[in-house]
Every structure is written in structure tokens, then in C-alpha cells.
Amino acid sequence: MKRKDKELRELIGTTDEENSFSVITNFEGGITEGEQTIEINPNDKLPILPLRNMVLFPGVFVPVSVGRKSSLRLVREAEKKDTLIAVVCQKSAQVEDPVYEDLHPVGTVGKIVRILDMPDNTTTVIVHGMKRVELKEITDIHPYMLGTLEVLNDEMPSQEDKEFMVLVEACKDLTIRFIKISDSLHQDSAFAIKNITNPFVLLNFICTNLPLKKDEKIELLHINSLQQRAYHLLEILNKEVQLAEIKMSIQMRAREDIDQQQREYFLQQQIKTIQDELGGGGQEHE
Template identity: 40%
Template sequence: MRDYGFKEGIMTSVVDEDVEFLPMMSFDEDEEGLKAEVPDVLPILPLRNTVLFPGVVLPITVGRDKTIKAVADTFRGKKLIGVLAQRDADNEDPELEHLYPVGTVARIVKQLRMPDGSTTIIIQGKGRFTAGEVVTTDPYLQTKATLLKESELPDETSFEAIISSIRDLANDIIQQSPNIPSEAAIVLKNIDSPAFLIHFVASNLQIGVVEKQQLLEAPGLQQRAEGVLKFLQSELKMLELKNQIQDRVKMDIDKQQREYFLSQQLKQIQEELGGSPGEAEISRFMDRANRKKWNAKVREAFDKEIEKLRRIHPNAAEYSVITNYIDLL
């Protein structure tokens, strides 16, 4: 199996501590084979701050005693574990009612002991399931589990169009985001499975747990794909707006810097030539202005015109226009 990392907005995913995750590529899971493999009762791994999708791989730092025990037993027995997202990420000891009912059956690919004594596991989603009644909470939460089957596609032509749109929009986001390496486009190109493409992109969407959970709970691939497409459209629109604002701000800053640079150059030239040719007239205007009782708006207009006057030569056509306007003030 080839593994790929899609680095669009690395998310934070924790059981007890913050860790980064990198969704990775997987082949489609055979539903019948998985159904035979999933037991009637599963140990539960509470997950906060993100949602695990089928095919996606997450490294997770495990800190709670119950979770460490569940992980150790599952990994030792080469069994499967049920991953459910927490409704409240701050809950340190969640019970079943504190978890979303639909989650993902996962396999623990690797277990690592870290130098600080913590445990990090790498899990891979296999298929969606619904958690049923609690079987036991000692030494950790275990519930009955029902594997969810994907509903049939209502319209294959429409589904193919949605998948194509997801690819296009994801590529647009990659192209327009300065934080995403261009290699991410290659990752998308190498995903052949429509189901995994949906789950892969869903994992990388810049949305909250509630929205991701809604996608996971969608009864069929087409509904899930439509949801992913909607969020992608929103994300692209936000990215385009952000880029427009940044470009506009950059242009304003560049203009200000350019004007300041030219102004400083002009001042230096004037100093070397013994002062500005129009300095006497500017001084006269300033003296008159200091005797006026203007409101702030008129004073601001006057100062603006004086600055213009300082930057142009008295022989310039615009010079007389500005002086006439100042006289009117």
C-alpha cells in the first residue's frame, strides 16, 4: 500500500494531548470482509477535536488510563477498536452519552512509547459503525457495534460529476494557497477510489468537529460527496477573498512605501540645491493657515494639498492649480 500525505491545513487531533495528523491513502475496504471481521462488541476510543474517516490514518497521543488500557489490549490482540468523536473536547472522562453515536472502526497500525512516557498510536479507519448499548465500562468502555453499509448511488452520472468537481475545487485550493506544497496536487491525482477521495478531502476541510461528524453520518457516498463539495466551495470562496484582501493591502503598502521613498529623494535633492523653489510660498500659506480657525476636515484638506505642493516644481502646470485651491481655503 502506498502512503501519501495531503498537507492542506494540518489538523489537530487528540485523545489527551494535541498532535498533528496526516491523512494517508488506502485501498477500498471490502464491506463483506470487514463485516465478518468486526465483532459484536468493540472497545471504544474517544477522540476529540477531529473525526476519523474510513481510509484515513491518524497518529494520536494517548494519555488517559482507560484509553491506554483499551489500546494495549486491542493492539496486543490484533483486534479492532471503535473510534467515536467527543461532543465536548474538554470532557476528561467521557461516557457513551458524551460521544457521537456514529464513528469509525479502526485498526491500530502501530504503538509507540515516547521518551516522555506517553503513548502514541497510529490508527487507520476501516468502516463506519454505530455504537449500541454499553456492555461494560470496566476496565474501559465497550459497546455493542453495528457496521454501517453504504447506501446505493441514486445517480451514477451525477455522482461522477460531483467527484470531478471535488477534484477540481481541491486543486484550485492547492493552487491558491501559499501554505500548501504543489505536491499535494499529485496526491489527489493518485487517488483512484471515489470513496477514499471523499473521506480524504473531508479530513482536510477547515471545518469543525460538528460539521465533520455530519459528513461521517451521511447515509450514502453521494450525500457525503455533496456535503464535501459544499464545504469546498465555501473554503475556496473564503480563500479567494482572503487573497484579494492581502493583494489589496500589499498594493496599498507598496504605494505608501513608493511615495515615501520618492518624497525622501525629493527632500534630499531640494536640500542639495539649497531648498525647495516653492518653499517661500509654502511658508506664506502655512502662516496664513495658522491664523485660521478651521475644522478638522478643512485642516486635513489643507495639509494634504501642502504635501502635494512640496513634491512638485513651481513650473509644473499642477502647481498653480494647487495654489489657487489653497487660496480658496
């Protein structure tokens, strides 16, 4: 157990949060038997974990930094009891004690995989997203939020559907292109994308990890059809790649302008030095 904790800490703690995917995933599958058949009774009350900015998708393992006392108690009890939790995103990250109106109602039910007490005295929780849900009602707020949920079933196309598989490959290619030309993700992130073979996991992995607007991720999570989610993701990726290419072009032109100015300045300084030396040498000779 200690060895696994150490490996997880190294995996999370050594990545640059500004430039890398902060996600662990099962490259070959990600959907175990039972994930697609989760049943939640309408009267069941599940713990609700509100996140300030992160949107969790099914099939993805996400490290989440937990700071609120209520959230810490929630995750520790959920891990101890091995119970499901619902992860939802806040509409505004500034709200400290959110109520129903402060939350996006569509979220993801999942399980706590591991709780890690990090060296900087923060707590990181590994959450496994399993199934999309809609939050119907908040029933309790102490000691932490509890609520009733409705399971949202994904409409899964056949992996023999050629149009769907072309969509998935297009999303993969554009994501890798974005990683190569963008400075917002580490270049090694492309390795993860190339090695995920499950289309469901791949699309949700991209949705979770790419630096998209929070509202765009919420829109993607709302879509029941995986094929339609792929279409919408492709539209977003096209836009992001175009913007990244424009940014790269501007940076290259600015760099060339600066290089030219530096070359001209260097030549001017050389000419000035030569002139000073020639002038100084003539006076000494006299």
C-alpha cells in the first residue's frame, strides 16, 4: 500500500500542473463491467462533492485537491465505506458554501480510489468517474452535502460504426496537433492520447483534460449521445487549434522582429566600436 501511495504521489506531484494532463487513466479500457449498469434509486441519498472548476467525465481517473472541511470528511467516509459519490461543478468558483442553485445539475457519479496526504500538507483524492447523473435535489448540507440523483445513460454507438470511428480519430489527431503547437500542455501528453484505445475513454479523457472553457465542458457532459459529443468536441477542437496556430504565428513574427532588431543593434554597436577604434588609433599616432 505504501509503495502504491508513493507511486501515485510521484505521478501527481512531479507533473507541472500548468503544462500537463493531471489525469490517470486505464489506456486499454476504462469501463469495467457494472459501470454502464449502475442503478441509483430515486430515493437514495448520495454524498455530493462540489468542485470549483473541474468537470469530471465517466471513464476517467482524476486527482482532485480537496480543501473544505466538509469535503474532506465526505471523501474519507466514502473511501472507508466504499460508497458512490456524485461529483458536480460549481457555477462560480468563488462560492465557499454552495447550495443547489450554485451547482451545475449534471455531474458524474464515481468512487474514491485513494486519498493521498501530500508533502505540502494538502490532500489529493483520486476519483474514478463512472456514470453521468443529474442532481435532482439537495436533501442535507451537514456534515456534508447529500442529494438525490437520476442516472443519465450514454447512447453508445457501435465500434463498427465507421462514421463514429472517423470522428474519434479526427478528435485524436486534432488533440495531438493542439498539444504540439500549444504551450498550455506538456508535449509528453500526446503519449497518453496515442495509447488510449477505448473510444469512450478517449473522448472523455480529452474532454476532461484539454484546457477548454468550463462552460464548454459542461455542454459536452450534458450530451447523451457519444457520437454527438464527439461532433461537438471536434468543433471545439477545430476552433482551439485555429486559435493556437494564430497565436503561434504571431509569436513567431514577434520573435523574428525582435531578432532583426537585435541583429541591427549588434551591427550598429560593431560599427560604432570599429569607428571608435579607428578614430582613437589615429589620434594616438599623431
